Amino acid sequence: MNQTQDRGSARxxxxxxxxxxxxxxxxxxxxxxxxxxxNAIYGGTLMPGSSVREAEVASQLGVSRGPLxxxxxxxxxxGLLVARPGAGLRVVTVGADQIDDLYQARLxxxxxxxRQIAALDPEVRRRHIASAEVLFDALESALxxxxxxxxxxxxxxxxxxxxxxxTGNLRLMSFASTLIIQTRIAALSHADGxxxxxxxxxxxxxxxxxxxxxxxxxxxxxLAGHFRQTVDRLLGRLDKPFSTVSGEADxxxxxxxxxx
Amino acid sequence: MNQTQDRGSARxxxxxxxxxxxxxxxxxxxxxxxxxxxNAIYGGTLMPGSSVREAEVASQLGVSRGPLxxxxxxxxxxGLLVARPGAGLRVVTVGADQIDDLYQARLxxxxxxxRQIAALDPEVRRRHIASAEVLFDALESALxxxxxxxxxxxxxxxxxxxxxxxTGNLRLMSFASTLIIQTRIAALSHADGxxxxxxxxxxxxxxxxxxxxxxxxxxxxxLAGHFRQTVDRLLGRLDKPFSTVSGEADxxxxxxxxxx
DNA sequence: TACCTGAAGAATGTCGACAATATAACGATT
DNA sequence: AATCGTTATATTGTCGACATTCTTCAGGTA
Numbered sequence: 001m002n003q004t005q006d007r008g009s010a011r012x013x014x015x016x017x018x019x020x021x022x023x024x025x026x027x028x029x030x031x032x033x034x035x036x037x038x039n040a041i042y043g044g045t046l047m048p049g050s051s052v053r054e055a056e057v058a059s060q061l062g063v064s065r066g067p068l069x070x071x072x073x074x075x076x077x078x079g080l081l082v083a084r085p086g087a088g089l090r091v092v093t094v095g096a097d098q099i100d101d102l103y104q105a106r107l108x109x110x111x112x113x114x115r116q117i118a119a120l121d122p123e124v125r126r127r128h129i130a131s132a133e134v135l136f137d138a139l140e141s142a143l144x145x146x147x148x149x150x151x152x153x154x155x156x157x158x159x160x161x162x163x164x165x166x167t168g169n170l171r172l173m174s175f176a177s178t179l180i181i182q183t184r185i186a187a188l189s190h191a192d193g194x195x196x197x198x199x200x201x202x203x204x205x206x207x208x209x210x211x212x213x214x215x216x217x218x219x220x221x222x223l224a225g226h227f228r229q230t231v232d233r234l235l236g237r238l239d240k241p242f243s244t245v246s247g248e249a250d251x252x253x254x255x256x257x258x259x260x
Numbered sequence: 261m262n263q264t265q266d267r268g269s270a271r272x273x274x275x276x277x278x279x280x281x282x283x284x285x286x287x288x289x290x291x292x293x294x295x296x297x298x299n300a301i302y303g304g305t306l307m308p309g310s311s312v313r314e315a316e317v318a319s320q321l322g323v324s325r326g327p328l329x330x331x332x333x334x335x336x337x338x339g340l341l342v343a344r345p346g347a348g349l350r351v352v353t354v355g356a357d358q359i360d361d362l363y364q365a366r367l368x369x370x371x372x373x374x375r376q377i378a379a380l381d382p383e384v385r386r387r388h389i390a391s392a393e394v395l396f397d398a399l400e401s402a403l404x405x406x407x408x409x410x411x412x413x414x415x416x417x418x419x420x421x422x423x424x425x426x427t428g429n430l431r432l433m434s435f436a437s438t439l440i441i442q443t444r445i446a447a448l449s450h451a452d453g454x455x456x457x458x459x460x461x462x463x464x465x466x467x468x469x470x471x472x473x474x475x476x477x478x479x480x481x482x483l484a485g486h487f488r489q490t491v492d493r494l495l496g497r498l499d500k501p502f503s504t505v506s507g508e509a510d511x512x513x514x515x516x517x518x519x520x
Numbered sequence: 521t522a523c524c525t526g527a528a529g530a531a532t533g534t535c536g537a538c539a540a541t542a543t544a545a546c547g548a549t550t
Numbered sequence: 551a552a553t554c555g556t557t558a559t560a561t562t563g564t565c566g567a568c569a570t571t572c573t574t575c576a577g578g579t580a
Contacts, residue, residue: 029563053532065565066329070333073331074333077334079434083288085289087571112364116364167364171365172365172368315561323535324534326533329563345562
């Protein structure tokens, strides 16, 4: 699996948290390692529940255990890793009892995002959601191409992150990034995490329409309904998905890029 | 200044982020140091913009630089510290250009919280907001006692955190804790950060009433209006505060508790 | 057979030391 | 006088090694 670290293709590996203060300065080693770890989790290289042996990962990254441990604490703070004293690091598992809280948190962030965008002046609003519409097209293409569920899920999450990104609020972006990676972890945790609803396009088309129409309240409700359906499906509470495409989790072992 | 680390009086030092997974296990050293650092920032011992020299703080905590650096990375992830390569750690400053985003983020979290609580069944709802009402009484007492602006601000922030805590959503609680500490940082950054509006009681009384009445939409709008006024005041855009109480920032130097 | 006990192994937690870098002070120059 | 370049100091960044803790597995016992 190709873990790239250049910024250009960062989107392909999912959203990435950037430092809150956006000044010009070269990224620290801790930054680079943290990005690498997040990508490894998001990309399925580090599977949920698997233990992260420091010496092993550190040597693969070409660094010592010190910087690796510092980076790991960042992911611990994000809730992507858990550290049991003496027992080391593990990738979190998002259990069924966490799904509700996770999507409530996503609703908090993303609902606020669409409300905020919808409240903008029509002109700037159009400019801000332009990139989100590109991501919607990407989702449409992924569905038309008959991509596997995993790739469709990527496009879905990218779109949701893009909406938050459109606010330009670094705090919201940081929160959204964390929650979306946790969503990915939940999908990787459950066997049937990757199932695609056929109405996914309609929902998101409606969502974007409502945002661009300036109706934040409606967009927020669309989002709430969408999340509620998703939670119900993940919890097996309701109707079965309309179309199911099994996604394969490539079981390739660790393969990081050594840091320069 | 008394930095206590027992859980009982944690509220006095402000909200504290706890690990996302709530299992029984002794806190790691990194946890303890991180709590100590957050309290030092929240309590004004580490002032915004001040540099955090690793060796100095580490020796005061009775630990080595290694664990301290790991803990610091947690606060970096939270946006409470910034780390410039080679130049070390500094406490963040929340500039005027950050106020908007900060309160938008708080609105995202807290608005979702009050909506969520308001949507509960009336009986459980009453039980969940009971602690928040205690915090409201504390705010009322602080105002009646003629406490300084700093203490009133504490009670205010405690109440806001209590509302999020009432959701029981650990993710939202973690976000709220971070944002509230950043709010404190903003207050410590600006000279006139600590001014108290006389209508603060009315606003929060209304807020709690609307939540307990199950009107999440109204509560959310009350919150939005309150934050908008606060931002306008902080940015000096609008009317001057009705009553001003100057808060003193005790300039006492570092004084941590050595970890056991 | 199931459970508890204990020892061996491996991984983590912590520390001290060294190298690399940024900051500050100082002097030279225009 | 102000600015630029240089040097010295202090602090950070990184690493390797050791102490500590958890996990595992073998052995014994009820």
